[in-house]
Amino acid sequence: xxxxxKIPFAxxxxxxVHISQVENGLSCNCLCCYCGxxxxxxxxxxxxxxxxFAHYDSDDCGKSLETSIHKAAKQYLSENKRIILPDLFxxxxxxxxxxxxxxxxxxxxxxxxSIKVDALCYTHNDHKIIVEFAVSHYTGEKKKQIxxxxxxxxxxxxxxxxxxxxxxxxxxxxxxxxxxxxxYPIMDSPKLKSIINExxxxxxxxxxxxxxxxxxxxxxxxxxxxxxxxxxxxxxxKVINGFIGIGWGQxxxxxxxxxxxxxxxxxxxxxxxxxxxxxxxxxxxxxSKRNSNLVVFIDKRHFNKNN
Numbered sequence: 314x315x316x317x318x319k320i321p322f323a324x325x326x327x328x329x330v331h332i333s334q335v336e337n338g339l340s341c342n343c344l345c346c347y348c349g350x351x352x353x354x355x356x357x358x359x360x361x362x363x364x365x366f367a368h369y370d371s372d373d374c375g376k377s378l379e380t381s382i383h384k385a386a387k388q389y390l391s392e393n394k395r396i397i398l399p400d401l402f403x404x405x406x407x408x409x410x411x412x413x414x415x416x417x418x419x420x421x422x423x424x425x426x427s428i429k430v431d432a433l434c435y436t437h438n439d440h441k442i443i444v445e446f447a448v449s450h451y452t453g454e455k456k457k458q459i460x461x462x463x464x465x466x467x468x469x470x471x472x473x474x475x476x477x478x479x480x481x482x483x484x485x486x487x488x489x490x491x492x493x494x495x496x497y498p499i500m501d502s503p504k505l506k507s508i509i510n511e512x513x514x515x516x517x518x519x520x521x522x523x524x525x526x527x528x529x530x531x532x533x534x535x536x537x538x539x540x541x542x543x544x545x546x547x548x549x550x551k552v553i554n555g556f557i558g559i560g561w562g563q564x565x566x567x568x569x570x571x572x573x574x575x576x577x578x579x580x581x582x583x584x585x586x587x588x589x590x591x592x593x594x595x596x597x598x599x600x601s602k603r604n605s606n607l608v609v610f611i612d613k614r615h616f617n618k619n620n
Contacts, residue, residue, distance in 0.1 A: 319365040319378070320332075321365060321477035322366075323346060329381070329384050330343065331479055332354060332355075332364045333478075335354050338353055338354060339353055339354075348377070350368050351369045352366040379448040379474070382448055382472050386482050386485070387446060389482045390486060391415045391417050395411050395412070395487060396410060397487055397489055413436060414435045415432050415433070415434045417432055419433035423462060430444075431443075441465050442468070443466070443468070446469075447472065457496070460496045461496045467496045468492050469492065471493075474527065493513070493516060
């Protein structure tokens with residue numbers, strides 16, 4: 314299975330473009346958003362399941378996915394100038410705002426030092442709002458302290474790695490959620506700070522749960538691919554419809570969670586294969602010699618050596 318990073322965005326003539334917007338192959342004339350290396354566009358629908366960019370004559374730099382999403386989000390905000398601000402405590406209010414102008418990568422000087430913010434946005438009444446974007450690296454405490462001294466309202470937008478299209482970025486920016494205040498003027502109240510800190514703890518727990526779900530999703534995708542390889546290698550050439558599920562037959566450490574007829578387990582000596590994982594497939598055509606058309610394999614790669 315291909316485990317390389319799938320890059321959704323690239324730089325083309327100084328602008329961030331999506332894989333769907335360029336020609337196939339080297340004709341895309343695109344560069345990596347992080348390292349600047351030449352990229353090749355793989356968007357031929359005939360042989361590419363998921364269109365993406367890839368480094369042409371070098372290994373992936375390891376930062377291309379995160380950086381491309383980060384830059385694409387900043388560009389989208391700059392061009393569309395619209396965002397829903399989070400309510401001070403909850404994500405259940407729609408505070409849609411249209412900016413008059415947006416300055417990207419803006420350096421702000423303060424008391425002899427300076428910080429660079431992702432976007433400095435101006436409202437129609439000339440009020441300022443700072444927008445920071447984060448994929449995996451969130452704003453550090455030192456920068457937060459400077460932002461609070463600047464007294465400029467600041468929000469941070471969380472961009473999941475699954476945000477691989479401009480439409481996905483639009484959803485993040487223009488719908489409630491995925492945002493929190495890093496600084497808001499009334500947050501200087503000690504009592505309010507305590508309430509916000511409790512809220513941030515809950516938010517962190519939710520973010521960790523989201524990451525766990527993403528990891529589980531990646532694992533299951535890999536599992537399905539591995540099981541398909543297992544089906545091809547162990548089925549002795551017989552045609553099978555596809556994978557049904559995973560179980561651990563009777564007398565094994567974990568109960569089976571599928572409805573399997575006893576006849577389907579005739580070839581499985583359960584005591585002998587204790588702690589082996591069972592892989593269940595469905596035959597394309599029912600076998601008249603069996604009570605059902607299910608097939609059970611023993612997956613020896615998952616044997617518990619401590620048995």
